[in-house]
Every structure is written in structure tokens, then in C-alpha cells.
Amino acid sequence: MKKEGKADSGQVRAEYARHVVPSYKRPATAPVLVRGKGARVWDAEGREYLDFGSGIAVNCLGHAHPRLAGVMKRQAEELVHVSNLFFHPKQAELAGELVGRTGPGKIFFCNSGAEANEAMVKAARKAGVTQGRYEIITTLNSFHGRTLGMIAASGQERLREGFGPVMPGFVHVPYNDLGAVEKAMGPRTAAVMIEGIQGEGGVIPATPEYLLGLRKLTQEQGIYLLMDSVQCGHYRTGRFQSYEKILEKTGGGNGFVPDAVSMAKSLGGGFPIGAVWLGEKLADVLGPGTHATTYGGTALACAVALEVLKIIDEEDLAKNIDRMGEELKSGLGKLSGRGWVGEVRGFGGMVGVTVKGKSHAEVAETLAKAGLLVVPAGSDVLRFLAPYSVSMEEVREAVKKVESTL
Numbered sequence: 001m002k003k004e005g006k007a008d009s010g011q012v013r014a015e016y017a018r019h020v021v022p023s024y025k026r027p028a029t030a031p032v033l034v035r036g037k038g039a040r041v042w043d044a045e046g047r048e049y050l051d052f053g054s055g056i057a058v059n060c061l062g063h064a065h066p067r068l069a070g071v072m073k074r075q076a077e078e079l080v081h082v083s084n085l086f087f088h089p090k091q092a093e094l095a096g097e098l099v100g101r102t103g104p105g106k107i108f109f110c111n112s113g114a115e116a117n118e119a120m121v122k123a124a125r126k127a128g129v130t131q132g133r134y135e136i137i138t139t140l141n142s143f144h145g146r147t148l149g150m151i152a153a154s155g156q157e158r159l160r161e162g163f164g165p166v167m168p169g170f171v172h173v174p175y176n177d178l179g180a181v182e183k184a185m186g187p188r189t190a191a192v193m194i195e196g197i198q199g200e201g202g203v204i205p206a207t208p209e210y211l212l213g214l215r216k217l218t219q220e221q222g223i224y225l226l227m228d229s230v231q232c233g234h235y236r237t238g239r240f241q242s243y244e245k246i247l248e249k250t251g252g253g254n255g256f257v258p259d260a261v262s263m264a265k266s267l268g269g270g271f272p273i274g275a276v277w278l279g280e281k282l283a284d285v286l287g288p289g290t291h292a293t294t295y296g297g298t299a300l301a302c303a304v305a306l307e308v309l310k311i312i313d314e315e316d317l318a319k320n321i322d323r324m325g326e327e328l329k330s331g332l333g334k335l336s337g338r339g340w341v342g343e344v345r346g347f348g349g350m351v352g353v354t355v356k357g358k359s360h361a362e363v364a365e366t367l368a369k370a371g372l373l374v375v376p377a378g379s380d381v382l383r384f385l386a387p388y389s390v391s392m393e394e395v396r397e398a399v400k401k402v403e404s405t406l
């Protein structure tokens with residue numbers, strides 16, 4: 001039945017099969033989504049879902065936020081794109097906002113998380129070139145994107161299979177293991193790159209000791225600490241950066257400043273934009289002609305990202321997602337040990353639940369049928385990536401939907 005009047009799901013699925021490259025693990029029965037509002041989306045048959053996938057940690061303000069729609073229309077009518085051979089005020093303003101929230105430094109704008117990481121790694125390599133330092137230490141189970149560079153950087157062999165020869169210059173060590181990083185460091189090491197919380201790897205937060213230890217170790221060696229904040233950054237944990245959240249209770253949060261931070265996903269609230277903050281030591285390393293992307297920091301993308309930040313500030317959404325995350329963890333925690341629900345971990349809008357005795361993909365499909373969208377991660381984890389504006393009622397409803405599948 002074609003209730004939404006916009007799409008025939010059977011036909012859409014058939015067209016995907018015929019014309020869309022089959023590179024995504026999209027279940028054959030996945031809903032055909034046609035409309036969204038806040039934390040909810042509707043499929044072509046008019047079925048309603050609570051969206052705790054948020055387009056994989058992207059739609060931080062939920063769907064169809066009127067202010068985002070408004071800024072898109074206004075900016076599109078004024079100026080969408082000019083090349084980076086010129087200036088425009090929105091890029092200047094957004095760069096200032098991101099520097100103000102991260103630390104002294106500069107911003108390079110791009111379009112995705114993988115691109116932000118590429119720029120971050122290029123900056124570290126360029127800075128190390130005179131000393132012959134080019135190697136980047138990353139962690140096992142990490143995910144940094146799907147470009148040839150970032151599949152080499154990611155600590156997951158399956159991403160590289162069939163795409164060799166693999167780009168050299170990356171060393172992988174176990175996560176949350178400071179000794180392993182120390183052992184892997186050598187005269188060629190340029191930087192250490194980690195996620196504050198491993199996302200695709202299964203919502204595994206760095207420990208405070210690991211973060212502080214890495215900062216000390218990299219400073220002692222005169223090399224760089226690069227944070228991939230593509231998924232866990234931009235207030236997803238209730239703080240602008242996941243490391244601020246993780247270090248909140250140690251008192252070390254404010255003194256901890258990495259050398260670079262990559263951003264994407266929630267930065268544009270659904271509109272594609274990526275960025276990398278380069279701290280003072282790296283800020284001027286990428287000189288004229290060394291790095292570029294045509295669409296980096298368009299007027300439209302920057303206007304949207306600025307509005308996202310304004311809304312988060314004005315509606316106090318960082319505090320909201322912090323509280324809602326605690327509520328969700330507490331609700332899911334009460335189910336822990338029942339049916340498939342195992343350990344519950346994470347913060348705010350990045351909560352992971354381990355799945356016991358069943359495949360996590362199967363459970364995600366069952367939850368979708370019950371009207372709750374979540375995202376599988378790692379080998380046995382489901383991610384609950386709620387929008388920052390999610391309400392207490394919606395969190396409780398999500399927990400009830402989980403309980404209904406037990």
C-alpha cells in the first residue's frame with residue numbers, strides 16, 4: 001500500500017538492486033524511509049519508527065528541524081558555493097567557532113570524516129618530513145574511513161581485503177594499552193591517532209589514564225596526538241569533545257589538548273561537511289598548494305553548521321543528551337542479563353549494548369520491526385545514537401521497545 005504517496009517500497013528496493021552498487025549491508029527488508037520529524041521517521045507504508053540511529057551519528061538535531069530547513073533555504077537563495085580562491089564570511093565565522101571550542105589553532109574544511117582524517121594525517125606527515133617521521137600509530141579495531149589511506153589507517157583487516165597494495169606508514173596496536181604505543185614508537189613515528197570512543201569498533205571509550213598517558217608520551221617524544229572525533233565529537237557525549245567527557249571526573253579535562261581533531265557527521269546535522277582542527281604546532285603546516293578540496297567549507301555547509309551550533313547552545317542540547325544518555329543507560333541497564341541484552345556502555349548520544357546469544361544484525365532487524373532503529377557495530381554491539389533533542393518520553397519508549405523483543 002502506498003500511503004505516503006511518495007514511493008512504492010517494492011519498486012524502490014528493486015531499483016536499488018538494479019542500479020545501486022551493493023556495497024552496504026542493507027537488509028532486504030529494511031524500511032524505505034520517506035519522512036522524518038524530530039526523533040521519528042516514517043516509511044513508505046506510513047509506519048513510524050523512533051530513530052536512534054540518527055543516520056549513523058549524524059542527525060544531532062533529529063529530522064526536519066525548522067531552523068535548519070530555514071537556514072538552508074535562506075543561504076541557498078543568497079550564496080551556495082564559491083571557490084576557496086575567495087573568502088566568504090560563513091567559513092570565517094565557523095572556523096572561529098570551532099577554534100573557540102577546541103583550542104588555539106586553525107581549521108581545514110572538507111566534506112566527510114575520511115577526508116578530515118586524510119587532512120589530519122597529511123598534516124602530521126608534512127610536519128615530520130624533515131626528520132624522516134611519517135609513521136602513524138593507530139589502534140586495533142579502530143575505524144577511520146574508507147579511502148585508500150584510511151583503510152590502511154584503520155585497525156581492521158577486513159576493510160583492506162581485496163584493495164591492496166595497502167598504503168604503508170601505519171602501525172596498529174591494541175586500544176587502551178599505553179605500553180603497546182610506547183613499544184611501537186620509533187624514529188619514524190610522526191603521530192598517534194585514536195578515536196576518543198571507538199564507534200564502529202563497538203562503543204569502547206578510551207580510559208582517562210590512556211588519554212593522559214598518550215598526551216604525555218607524545219609530548220615527550222615530540223610527536224603529535226591526533227583525535228578522530230568524527231563520530232564521538234560535536235557534543236555526542238554531552239561535551240564538545242569525547243575526551244572532555246572522559247576526563248571530566250579526573251580534573252584533567254581542561255588541560256588536555258590534542259594536536260589535531262577531525263570532525264564530520266554531527267557537524268552539519270545531516271548536511272555534508274567535514275573539518276579538521278589543527279593545533280598551533282600543525283596549524284600552518286599545510287601551506288598554499290599542499291592540500292585542497294573543491295567543496296571544502298561552502299557557504300551553505302558553513303551556514304548550516306553554524307546554525308547547528310547555535311541551536312545546540314540556545315536549546316542547551318549538550319546537557320539534554322547528557323541526561324538522556326544516563327536515562328537510556330539506566331533503562332537498558334535494568335534489562336541487562338535478560339534475553340539478548342548484555343553490557344551497556346558509552347555516554348549521551350553514543351550508547352552501546354552488547355548482544356548475547358544472537359547476531360546483532362538480526363536483533364537490529366527485530367528492533368526495526370518493533371519500531372526502533374539502531375545501528376550494529378563491531379561483532380556484537382548495537383549502537384543507540386539518539387538525537388541530542390530526544391525527550392525523556394522517547395527514551396522510555398525506546399527502552400520499552402527493547403523490552404518488547406526480549
Ligand SMILES: Cc1ncc(COP(=O)(O)O)c(C=O)c1O
Binds near residue numbers: 056144230
Ligand atoms: C570514527 C570515524 N572516523 C571516520 C569515519 C568516516 O567518516 P565518513 O563516512 O564521513 O567518511 C567514521 C564513519 O563512521 C567514523 O566513525
